[in-house]
Amino acid sequence: MELIEINNVTKRFKTGTIALNDVSLKIAKGEFVFIIGHTGCGKSTLVKIIYREEKPTSGEVFVGGVNVAKIRNRKVYKIRRKMGVVFQDFKLLEKLTVYENVAFALEIFGLKSNEIHTKVLKALELVGLKGKAKNYPDQLSGGEKQRVAIARAIVNGPKLLICDEPTGNLDEETSMEIMDVLKDVNALGTTIIMVTHDTIIVEKMKKRVIELEEGKIKKDYAKGKYKRENI
Amino acid sequence: MKIFRMLGRDIRDAFHSVVRNFSLSLASITCIIITLFIVSISIMLSAIVNNFANNVKKDMTILAFLDVDVEEERIKEIKTEIEKLGNIASISFDSKEKIAKQIIEESPTFKDILSGYTDEDNPLQNTYLVKVKNVEKIGETAKKIEGILNVESVQYGAGMVEQLLDVFETIRVVSLFVVGALIIVTIFLISNTIKITIFSRRKEIEIMRLVGASNINIKIPFLFEGVFLGLFGSILPVLATIYGYTYLYNRLGGFISIKTIELIKPSPFIYYVALLLIGIAIIVGSLGSYKAVKKHLKI
Known part of the structure; x- marks a missing residue:
């Protein structure tokens, strides 16, 4: 289809x-x-x-x-x-942690905090960044930043x-x-x-x-x- | 439930955003502080002038002097005739004996002069003190009273009263205008400041749109942010209003310049002014940010 x-x-x-x-x-x-x-x-x-x-x-x-x-x-x-969108320049919010950047996409739907928690960790795990949830974007390498962006794009299951x-x-x-x-x-x-x-x-x-x-x-x-x- | 959760998050994010973008927030807050100071002073000044005007109006009295030889019966008739004129708030009567007593008590010189007369041939006049309901028509009412038989003359500070009323009216209109103009200017000022804040955060708005935030989702946190900016900005002016006015009131003993102008008692007056300031701050803050964020959304 x-x-x-x-x-x-x-x-x-x-x-x-x-x-x-x-x-x-x-x-x-x-x-x-x-x-x-x-x-x-x-x-x-x-x-x-x-x-x-x-x-x-x-x-x-x-x-x-x-x-x-x-x-x-x-x-x-x-x-x-x-749908999720990922860009060359990552488009992460520098003032938010990795976790918050990914959670950002779910919070606007009004999901419960524990649901958000589960989904964000799952997405971070998929991109291999579970250990860096509390880091800020400027503490990450370019590749890691892009992984965060991908996690944000897919966290909602698009x-x-x-x-x-x-x-x-x-x-x-x-x-x-x-x-x-x-x-x-x-x-x-x-x-x-x-x-x-x-x-x-x-x-x-x-x-x-x-x-x-x-x-x-x-x-x-x-x-x-x-x-x-x-x- | 979902809506409360979302609102709760919006409020939290707005608060964080004020803190995170502190330097820009400070610009908006400073702007609100300055305006609220001026608005507070204007409001209090116009309230004091208004209060003073009302006091003066309340004290305005028409003195109706009766003929010296008027009969006891006729004096009572005159009172009913005055009451019938309309626009009369209250009437009190000072008999010539009472006036003589007052004068004697106040001045030894008059005591000597008046001691030559008995109560019967006292040269003073029986007087009605008339207070009117509508001070603007005091001249008209005085003229009608003067037309009553056996009223020899009236006094109400003709000319002076009208002038004073004119001055009060002018002050009231001007201060209202100043406050109104200031509020409008502040909305624009804050709108511009928040526009700069938002401009620096258009990436955030862009990302919000990308991840599927509706326009309302985007607007509401900024709206709350405006409210927070307003609230933060109102703290100093409100404190200054409450403590400053109370201090001044106590320092001056409740009056400005030798008891002519009476100050309004601080409580509850200052609390009303404080509430008004907070209200203005919230409205101005949210309106300013609403105006600013609208520009950045494709609607």
Whole structure:
């Protein structure tokens, strides 16, 4: 069954730039998909349209059966609660501890403290940071920070996890550690869409890869078919 | 239950946020403190002026001097006639004998002069002291009393009274205007200060939106934060109002400049002013932060 269905989506910015040009795409439940391409090819815009940070100029974007392109700004939170988003710059609150950063995403739902406690510890365990719950972000390495961000994104048990260049700030070894975490998350049934320009990782992971060029899908590689061009 | 839990967390977070962003909070708090000081002083001054005006109004009396040779019977008739005029609060009567006694007690010189007269041929006039309900119409009422037969003349400080009333009215309007203007200016000032606070925390708002916080989820902690800023900002002005005014009152013995202007008794007056200040602080704080946070949400 499809979790995401994108039909003929075009995004034209006010400046006149066309970021996406008639893109259609389907992603099934439980899939792990990479979106790659050169800077400015529209890969970030594509995921922004999925988590409804941007509205497409035309076309339909179904996430779990809901056309998110038609959702009003003040209703966006409803779909955000069903997905997690991870960024290159982690977006952690420096003044909160690791535990508080993760709990932050649950407190707005009004969960009981003991429920929050259980869920946060479970998420931290999954990303391998249970021992650092009381640390502050500035006491963590880049890889650890990204793990906190992933824990925050999945603590709510979302069906979809969107990662926008999650390894962009990390060295190769740390990046692979993050990929291991994402693999674990994916194994639990969460669909993952990851935007990246790190083709080494993409090749190693052997997952479905969608390559964008100038706002269009250049190629859609099936699982394990992607090979880096030898430069 | 869920809602109380969420509100409880919002209040806790708002409190933490005030403490965590202390330097910026301090700016808002200072701003509230200064305004509340000025508002407090304006409120107290206008209250004192109002109180003074009311006292003066209460004391305003029309003196109606009767003809020297008026009969006992007629004196009573005049009283009923005055009562019928309307706008009369109270009437009291000073007989010429009583006035003579008062004068003799107060001044030895007059004692000598008046000792030459008996009660019967005393040259003083029987007098009605009339207090009116509506002081603004005191002139009109005095004129009507003067028109009554056997009333020789009336006195109520014509001209002076009207002028004084005008001055009071002007002071009242001006102080109200000043307080109103100050409150509006403070709302804008605080809104701007909190806008800076929020601007420095737009990452927090962004993350809240990302993890699925609704607009209300985002707004409420900031709203409480405004309330806290207001409450913190009101502490000093409230203490200064309560202790400062009580000190001044005791120091001056309850009056300003040789007993002309009577101060209002501190209790419960200062507590009302304190409550009003806290109320203003809360409203101004929450309104300011509401205005500020609204700008940062895509609605």
